[in-house]
Amino acid sequence: MGVPPLPQRVYKILLVEDEEFLRRVFKSRMVAQGYDVTDVESAESALAWLGQSKPDLIVLDLYLPKMSGFDFLRHVKADPARHDIPVLILSGLGQEADIRKGLALGAQEYVVKTQVEPRELMDKIRHMLAEGDKAT
Amino acid sequence: MPNTNTPLPLGGPGDAGAIRVVRLGPSESPSPDIGERQVEKRTLELFFLALGMVFVLTLSVALLMVPVIFWQRAPQVLEDIWRKGFFGFLALSLLFDVYLFSRRMGLSKLRLELAKQRSDRELLLAAKKMDESLLRSIGEGVFAVDSHGRLILLNQRAEECTGVSEEKALSRPFREVLHFDKLGVEDFVERAMQTQAAVQVDGDAVLIKSDGHHISISVLASPVLENEQVRGCIVVFRDTTEQRALDKLKTEFISIASHQLRTPITGLRWYTAALAEGQAGALNPEQQELLKVIEGCVQHMVVLVDDLLDVARLDQGTLKVNLLPVSISEVLAEAARALEGKANKFQVSVVIDEGLASTPAVRADKALLTEVFRNLLDNAIKYTPEKGSVRMSAQRAEGSLIISVSDTGVGVPAMEMDRLFQKFSRIENPLSNRERGSGLGLYFAKGIIEKHGGRIWVSSNVGEGTTFYVRLPL
Numbered sequence: 001m002g003v004p005p006l007p008q009r010v011y012k013i014l015l016v017e018d019e020e021f022l023r024r025v026f027k028s029r030m031v032a033q034g035y036d037v038t039d040v041e042s043a044e045s046a047l048a049w050l051g052q053s054k055p056d057l058i059v060l061d062l063y064l065p066k067m068s069g070f071d072f073l074r075h076v077k078a079d080p081a082r083h084d085i086p087v088l089i090l091s092g093l094g095q096e097a098d099i100r101k102g103l104a105l106g107a108q109e110y111v112v113k114t115q116v117e118p119r120e121l122m123d124k125i126r127h128m129l130a131e132g133d134k135a136t
Numbered sequence: 137m138p139n140t141n142t143p144l145p146l147g148g149p150g151d152a153g154a155i156r157v158v159r160l161g162p163s164e165s166p167s168p169d170i171g172e173r174q175v176e177k178r179t180l181e182l183f184f185l186a187l188g189m190v191f192v193l194t195l196s197v198a199l200l201m202v203p204v205i206f207w208q209r210a211p212q213v214l215e216d217i218w219r220k221g222f223f224g225f226l227a228l229s230l231l232f233d234v235y236l237f238s239r240r241m242g243l244s245k246l247r248l249e250l251a252k253q254r255s256d257r258e259l260l261l262a263a264k265k266m267d268e269s270l271l272r273s274i275g276e277g278v279f280a281v282d283s284h285g286r287l288i289l290l291n292q293r294a295e296e297c298t299g300v301s302e303e304k305a306l307s308r309p310f311r312e313v314l315h316f317d318k319l320g321v322e323d324f325v326e327r328a329m330q331t332q333a334a335v336q337v338d339g340d341a342v343l344i345k346s347d348g349h350h351i352s353i354s355v356l357a358s359p360v361l362e363n364e365q366v367r368g369c370i371v372v373f374r375d376t377t378e379q380r381a382l383d384k385l386k387t388e389f390i391s392i393a394s395h396q397l398r399t400p401i402t403g404l405r406w407y408t409a410a411l412a413e414g415q416a417g418a419l420n421p422e423q424q425e426l427l428k429v430i431e432g433c434v435q436h437m438v439v440l441v442d443d444l445l446d447v448a449r450l451d452q453g454t455l456k457v458n459l460l461p462v463s464i465s466e467v468l469a470e471a472a473r474a475l476e477g478k479a480n481k482f483q484v485s486v487v488i489d490e491g492l493a494s495t496p497a498v499r500a501d502k503a504l505l506t507e508v509f510r511n512l513l514d515n516a517i518k519y520t521p522e523k524g525s526v527r528m529s530a531q532r533a534e535g536s537l538i539i540s541v542s543d544t545g546v547g548v549p550a551m552e553m554d555r556l557f558q559k560f561s562r563i564e565n566p567l568s569n570r571e572r573g574s575g576l577g578l579y580f581a582k583g584i585i586e587k588h589g590g591r592i593w594v595s596s597n598v599g600e601g602t603t604f605y606v607r608l609p610l
Contacts, residue, residue: 022399022402022406026406028410091395092394092397092402094398095387095394095449096458100458113398113401113402114405114438114442115442117405118410
């Protein structure tokens with residue numbers, strides 16, 4: 001017959017969220033979309049994981065124990081090997097100052113947790129991954 | 137710093153009051169030397185005056201006596217004079233008396249003048265003391281410098297704030313004594329004197345105390361002008377450290393509250409969505425119906441929390457309005473995009489007037505303005521029945537832009553119009569399938585528009601529709 005279809009690329013997503021019940025529901029949604037999701041509960045664990053692996057997207061909560069999401073973002077953006085990973089902030093913090101700060105630190109998207117439907121969030125993630133593909 | 141001005145004439149270290157600048161100087165106070173000289177001078181003046189008068193009087197009498205002496209009794213009179221020397225003695229004693237009288241008159245007159253001067257001076261001193269006490273008792277820090285920047289006043293509150301005593305600070309360059317931080321705002325004294333206009337720094341200046349502590353201050357520096365010449369600068373400042381700490385605390389509280397409240401709501405929302413999508417198995421119609429109620433409640437909670445947080449920020453004044461040129465058509469498009477789902481759900485068409493693209497940009501905070509129009513559009517959709525429409529348009533009018541959001545909805549009864557923009561006021565919605573609002577959206581919209589220097593108002597006809605107007609300055 002013809003050429004066998006190329007195996008579809010599996011995108012890797014790093015999910016940083018300290019609330020266990022949110023981590024579970026976000027992850028299951030992303031896995032259902034076919035993504036390879038690594039979930040961690042703190043910025044420190046995320047940095048440790050980033051030392052060995054490079055995801056296609058980071059979904060980041062801001063209000064984390066110890067190191068905040070903002071500080072984590074600073075670390076990632078200062079790392080020449082990691083700074084190009086697109087970051088989507090998914091946070092409960094919704095003040096303009098937080099949004100401006102997040103975007104100024106280099107996040108591509110800022111989504112307030114309650115202001116997004118699960119389906120909308122998945123659309124945003126798909127869009128960001130596609131954009132990331134175009135960029136490379 | 138301009139050094140061309142003559143320094144303030146007064147306000148040396150020993151005599152510290154800045155009031156002296158205009159009121160009283162040491163050169164004006166009478167010294168004993170001056171007093172004695174003045175007595176002598178005045179005595180002589182009066183003596184010669186009296187002498188002149190006596191001379192004129194004697195001459196007149198003598199002239200009158202000439203005919204008497206020479207025509208009638210000349211021989212006897214002349215004999216009397218020569219014999220007794222009486223006339224000469226009389227004249228001499230008269231002269232002495234006049235001298236004594238003049239001296240006495242001169243002294244008492246001078247004494248009167250001195251006494252008057254003294255009482256004037258006492259009054260001035262009392263007024264000066266009063267002014268100084270007033271300055272010292274002001275609850276705000278006050279310091280003043282002469283045109284060379286030397287300290288001539290440091291009131292009690294300023295002493296407390298800086299940790300420096302007035303005694304040690306006076307007549308020293310104020311930069312040696314008071315230390316400020318934060319580049320760009322610390323030169324308020326120089327700026328006030330150079331521009332000859334008051335300079336205000338709101339809470340951005342930092343004063344470093346003598347013990348090294350930093351305190352945030354608000355400053356008002358005003359030049360001291362005399363005959364259009366800068367004589368110095370007077371600075372009033374307020375310690376805003378506590379106020380700033382409080383503001384920070386409030387902002388942090390809202391941040392934490394917003395995070396803490398949104399986390400469980402997000403959980404509810406995502407898990408109900410998972411259930412509704414059958415991730416835990418297919419649902420029967422009754423279960424689906426119950427889940428819909430839960431979704432409605434969660435959505436209401438989302439709106440409540442968002443609006444409450446917005447209003448809390450608006451009310452406590454921590455909401456910062458970041459004014460930049462903003463395209464209204466972009467704002468309206470974004471608001472419409474955010475509510476696309478809802479408009480589709482209730483079959484309400486949202487139309488943005490084509491002419492909007494050519495309207496000039498307004499200076500506004502895009503995020504906040506988008507939220508305002510999202511609120512207005514959300515309301516319009518909520519109160520408009522199926523197949524209805526909402527139209528958004530704008531027009532220029534006298535240096536401003538008037539944007540309207542017009543619906544074909546149920547309208548607002550006249551008696552409800554007044555409380556429309558009040559906190560927690562909700563208008564009964566005859567459309568039973570629509571979710572409840574928080575009653576805060578329009579209150580927030582009004583607050584935000586007013587922060588932009590604009591105005592919001594409404595016109596409505598029951599059964600025909602409602603139009604909200606927003607006027608923003610161009």
